[in-house]
Amino acid sequence: MQKFDLIIIGAGRASNIAAKAGKLGKKVAIIEKSKLGGTCPNRGCVPSKLLIGYAQKIREIKDSKKYFIRAIIDDIDQEKIFEQTNEYISKVEKNYENKFNENVTVFKAEGSFLENKIIEVNNTKITAPIIIIATGTRPAKVPFENAWTSDDIFPLTKKIPDSITIVGAGFIACELANFFDAIGVKTTQLVRGDTLLENEDEDISEIFKEQYCKNVEVKFNTTIKKAKLKNDSFEMILDDEKIHTSDALLYAIGRVSNADTLKLENTDIKTDKRGFIKRDKYFQTNVEGIYVVGDASGEHMLQHAAAYEMNHLSKFLFEDEKKALEFKYMPHAVFSYPEIASVGLTEKRAKELNINYVTSTTSWLASAKAQALKIKYPKTKFILNPETYEILGCHLIGYESATLIHQVLAIMHLQNDIRNLKEMLYIHPALSEALLPAAVEAVKVIQEYKESQK
Ligand SMILES: Cc1cc2nc3c(=O)[nH]c(=O)nc-3n(C[C@H](O)[C@H](O)[C@H](O)COP(=O)(O)OP(=O)(O)OC[C@H]3O[C@@H](n4cnc5c(N)ncnc54)[C@H](O)[C@@H]3O)c2cc1C
Numbered sequence: 001m002q003k004f005d006l007i008i009i010g011a012g013r014a015s016n017i018a019a020k021a022g023k024l025g026k027k028v029a030i031i032e033k034s035k036l037g038g039t040c041p042n043r044g045c046v047p048s049k050l051l052i053g054y055a056q057k058i059r060e061i062k063d064s065k066k067y068f069i070r071a072i073i074d075d076i077d078q079e080k081i082f083e084q085t086n087e088y089i090s091k092v093e094k095n096y097e098n099k100f101n102e103n104v105t106v107f108k109a110e111g112s113f114l115e116n117k118i119i120e121v122n123n124t125k126i127t128a129p130i131i132i133i134a135t136g137t138r139p140a141k142v143p144f145e146n147a148w149t150s151d152d153i154f155p156l157t158k159k160i161p162d163s164i165t166i167v168g169a170g171f172i173a174c175e176l177a178n179f180f181d182a183i184g185v186k187t188t189q190l191v192r193g194d195t196l197l198e199n200e201d202e203d204i205s206e207i208f209k210e211q212y213c214k215n216v217e218v219k220f221n222t223t224i225k226k227a228k229l230k231n232d233s234f235e236m237i238l239d240d241e242k243i244h245t246s247d248a249l250l251y252a253i254g255r256v257s258n259a260d261t262l263k264l265e266n267t268d269i270k271t272d273k274r275g276f277i278k279r280d281k282y283f284q285t286n287v288e289g290i291y292v293v294g295d296a297s298g299e300h301m302l303q304h305a306a307a308y309e310m311n312h313l314s315k316f317l318f319e320d321e322k323k324a325l326e327f328k329y330m331p332h333a334v335f336s337y338p339e340i341a342s343v344g345l346t347e348k349r350a351k352e353l354n355i356n357y358v359t360s361t362t363s364w365l366a367s368a369k370a371q372a373l374k375i376k377y378p379k380t381k382f383i384l385n386p387e388t389y390e391i392l393g394c395h396l397i398g399y400e401s402a403t404l405i406h407q408v409l410a411i412m413h414l415q416n417d418i419r420n421l422k423e424m425l426y427i428h429p430a431l432s433e434a435l436l437p438a439a440v441e442a443v444k445v446i447q448e449y450k451e452s453q454k
């Protein structure tokens with residue numbers, strides 16, 4: 001049996017914990033069955049955002065008539081787009097290998113538990129007093145043979161399709177369908193309900209739907225009953241019995257836990273109903289010394305959440321941080337066209353929680369920079385506690401929303417009071433200034449509420 005100070009299963013974001021522990025002189029084993037770096041740089045956030053960069057540029061050119069410019073796109077070199085993205089992916093693993101010093105042993109194989117503190121990898125038994133499970137998720141299984149998931153395009157090794165059908169209405173479907181449509185692949189998105197991005201605040205997802213469907217062809221309230229690949233083309237029968245065809249079919253219908261690969265039945269570790277590993281506020285499973293972080297916990301499924309957690313866990317294990325990490329506000333963004341960013345409660349959630357709240361929704365158009373973008377829909381919606389001025393939720397839709405939301409986040413993290421957003425100084429007429437009238441309106445709404453309570 002080989003003995004280590006620390007074993008990590010899953011070399012996604014947890015690679016950073018291994019590198020840090022190695023530098024501190026700990027004897028570390030890190031086990032990875034696929035590529036070092038995990039989902040985000042190999043088949044997730046980074047390559048998908050590289051693709052979205054092309055889509056963004058193409059959309060701007062296509063929109064240029066608003067600026068009295070008649071621009072014609074002569075050619076989009078789809079091959080080059082994928083070649084460059086594939087090239088980025090091909091370098092990830094080497095970069096990660098270079099993070100580790102001689103104290104870190106990398107096992108390139110699937111790891112699983114023989115018992116609570118004993119792991120088997122490559123027919124070797126290894127043990128450590130501390131084990132971190134950071135095994136992430138994989139795409140939900142596709143219901144038809146030869147259908148793709150996002151893993152099949154990162155890297156894309158097959159022929160670029162002339163047409164694609166994308167099933168789903170969440171993050172991945174709305175980011176990738178926008179991309180494929182923008183680069184000239186005939187794209188159809190199939191949605192089983194009548195909303196896109198159903199977890200966003202309702203007002204925001206409505207605006208999104210209206211704008212997004214101006215570009216991407218979306219069929220709502222439909223599913224595929226049967227699908228078969230015939231002569232390099234998918235023939236699909238939809239639930240209204242209509243036939244739909246495309247070269248490729250991609251499912252983006254959520255992700256599932258990888259915990260089923262760990263042979264947890266040999267341990268006392270408990271999972272929830274969805275198969276994600278349970279943990280306490282210190283990220284510890286019900287077995288002492290075994291921790292679970294990142295997507296493997298099924299809580300946030302976002303890279304910045306995984307990074308935040310893992311950074312905290314390494315301070316907790318190897319420095320003097322002994323407090324639990326509090327995720328007060330977890331933001332996210334959808335990098336589609338339009339772009340959405342959001343933090344905290346949606347109005348629907350506030351209603352479900354039966355809490356006292358008020359809302360304010362403001363257009364960005366008071367800002368000259370926003371006007372210069374020549375789009376009318378950008379909005380800021382706040383959900384606020386009218387007693388305390390606390391920002392409970394903030395939802396943005398419009399150009400660079402993911403960037404803009406950070407000033408709201410900063411206020412929420414420091415001293416959460418919407419009046420701070422109103423009183424701060426803004427550069428005129430930066431796009432960020434669009435949040436000033438939103439804060440002014442939000443404070444007014446709260447004051448009107450307070451008046452009404454007198
Ligand atoms: C297409 C796509 C786009 C995304 N875009 C964004 C975005 O824009 N912003 C954002 O915040 N998040 C995004 N995400 C989510 C983000 O990628 C994840 O939240 C993040 O990668 C989670 O990191 P992790 O380290 O917890 O898990 P992972 O990075 O998934 O790492 C887990 C690793 O464990 C390995 N593993 C699993 N089981 C075993 C085993 N038994 N033995 C050995 N190894 C094992 C896996 O091979 C994997 O490498 C995106 C995801 C996808 C799929």
Ligand SMILES: NC(=O)c1ccc[n+]([C@@H]2O[C@H](COP(=O)([O-])OP(=O)(O)OC[C@H]3O[C@@H](n4cnc5c(N)ncnc54)[C@H](O)[C@@H]3O)[C@@H](O)[C@H]2O)c1
Nearest residue numbers: 168169170171172173192252253254255301302333334335
């Ligand atoms: N910008 C970002 O931060 C970003 C981008 C991409 C992915 N991600 C992460 O990756 C995760 C996975 O993304 P995703 O888009 O696969 O999941 P998701 O949970 O965002 O969306 C899944 C979608 O599939 C639909 N769906 C589920 N089962 C279906 C079925 N059988 N038939 C038809 N539709 C079905 C759901 O209604 C939903 O619209 C996200 O939860 C997110 O955490 C984040």
